[in-house]
Amino acid sequence: MELILTEDQELLAKTAADFVSEHSPVSRVRKLRDAKDPVGFSKELWKQMAELGWLGIPFPEVVGGAGLGFAELAVVLEALGRTLAPEPFLSTVLLGGQVLLLGGTEVQQKEWLPPVVNGDCILTAAYQEPQTRYDLRRVATRADRKADGWRLSGEKIQVLDGHVADALVVVARTSGGEHDAKGLTLFLVRKGAPGLEITRQSRVDSRNAALVKLSGVAVGPSEVIGAVDEGGDLFENVVDRATVGLCAEMLGSMEEAAASTFKYLKTRVQFGVPIGSFQALKHRAARMYIELELSRSTVMAAARAVDEDHPELPKLASLVKARCSDAGILIANEAIQMHGGVGMTDEYDVGFYLKRARVAEITFGDASHHRDRWARLSGY
């Protein structure tokens, strides 16, 4: 793999940066939050992103996609991360979309992927449960076999964009006990299905999440994605890819939090000099920069590993997530500290970055979880 941007990728980065600065300032996130917006993001912008071809980046041309890869997707997600754009990339393109891409039948892909690419359909994955923490295989939600298919029962938490999703990929147990790695199956559940109850949740970053209660929700055989009992591996692969995408977004957020802090260091005057002339702050700023650059390298490497179907992808996904989780928190914490009192105010934007950094850290597992996984995958 080559760790540089091609000319086309540079161009895409520039288009994305321009689009974001014109249409998606952080003030937009603030407005959505303060208005308790019922959708939680802008459907109009989502449609525009589709028109720019972004939603189709990682999908093949047969479903209307661009046939590109995560190297390109990462470039766009990084730009979106810079201003904390809340559009449903993670849920729709990276979770639901990737499940269908990797595990869906041709019929399923034809039904769902073109509308995803066109921006007409929101997908998500319901996998986390109250007791799951970061163990993707720890699933209590049951799928009971009936003559005409299955009945799903259980409770999922923090389902991204759950309340606006047109369909959810539900991870449920078709055999084995709660702690078994095997025996999981992925089901597609359409919104409005009888027995499906969705309640919006509110998290610190004010992005969309929902509780999903399944009370005997009926799903037919055609709604199974991938093989019965074999969904665990498929879903872990999808989460590895989604993790890489999330990290690209985290990288963008870190960049912006760091950049605004560096700017503040040059302009805020105390004791008659810019505070950036104090070495105690300079060195910490340099440390932020180092962490940022190392994060960037790992995001680039991991995105290319997805595109190359690299056998080390699981390790690299853990590498990039551990790194971006720690670096994201470090940078956001330092951003607040170096802004002083104003950094603590709701009126100022840095707080939004800290909140998002925390949520992103916890999503798909924090740094210590991923170090443990890395060590396990490395044989120690």
Added chain:
Amino acid sequence: MAELETFRRETRDWLLKNAPPDIVGLPANDLEGNWGGRRATYAVPGMKTWLLRMAERGWTAPSWPKEYGGGGLAPGEAKVLSQEMTRLRLPPPLIGFGLTMIGPTLLQYGNEEQKREHLGRICRGEIRWCQGYSEPGAGSDLASLQTKAVRDGDDFIVTGTKIWTSYADKADWIFALVRTDPAAKKQDGITFLLIDMLTPGISVRPILLISGKSPFCETHFESVRVPVRNVVHKINAGWTVAKSLLGHERSMIADAFGGAGAGQRTARLSALASLARERLGDARGQIADPVLRDRIALEDMDTRAFGFTVQRAKDGAKAGHRPGPESSIFKVYATELNMRRRELMVQTLGPSGIGWEGPGFTESDLETTREWLRSRGNSIEGGTSEVQLNIIAKRVLGLPD
């Protein structure tokens, strides 16, 4: 691409045919290995043959121009050569400050005569170099150096003391910073001089390090006569040359401590992890101490992330991008990685890690302990970490003075 693959095949064939068997598996980093020089010693007999054969092909300095003894390889080819050497577990035929520091500097700033005189001898491993920068009163504030050079016809007369001169006792030539204009602003009165260590008036006193070894020295100059033609670049313009060389030095240090090839996949267990499994045992397939295991994972992961960062810079350079700001972090981060690794190794050894010498400790445990002590210098030599952070803050982030 097809040409590169042909090059790869031919390179592999040539290496297989020409590498003496006794060098396979010798350390392949920039700190251990064959330093060459007038008084060269070789770890194994094959090393000398290896040096001669590789030098003849220009492959001791693969990317230097052929006319000066290098291999004339394009960056892509040089990468292939190094990959193939790694694959076959072949150590570099030659290491040292000639190849990593003064050579690249002469290529940039030397005149034709200097390039012809010195580069070939470096490539063939005939001359070993040392670095005369630091002085008792001039460390981080290098530009305040006082060793003076007074013009006398076609010569300079050099008088003063350099300190912490690594391997001055083994080197044949020294590149030194001297003050030629005491009246000018401190950066503007410095000249970059090449000095043969056999010149009368030079004396060298080795200094013992906390590790018990003495790789560095005090180097004293008492009215040492140096021809003016040994000035690199211009008189009083040595600071520019000095900074450029520091750039080469810092990337050499970064390469030595985990930069080179660390982005590549390593199939085997990291050295740290296997040491820990061996010493602590494992519980259900995992290193028995979960805290140490977490720290080892962090170290391994950071090493990998750093390797990707070095690779990014190299891929960028290959594509013709100017060196990006990311290279400024190499020195700090690479040395810290190495220092953390050395500490973790000693902590993993536990009671076996605190031996100095003698019975009850194995040779390799003692070596680990000494290496840990030596590594404390990594964040000092070549410009301290604090100074690197100053540079990042100023040059990269543009923070005010």
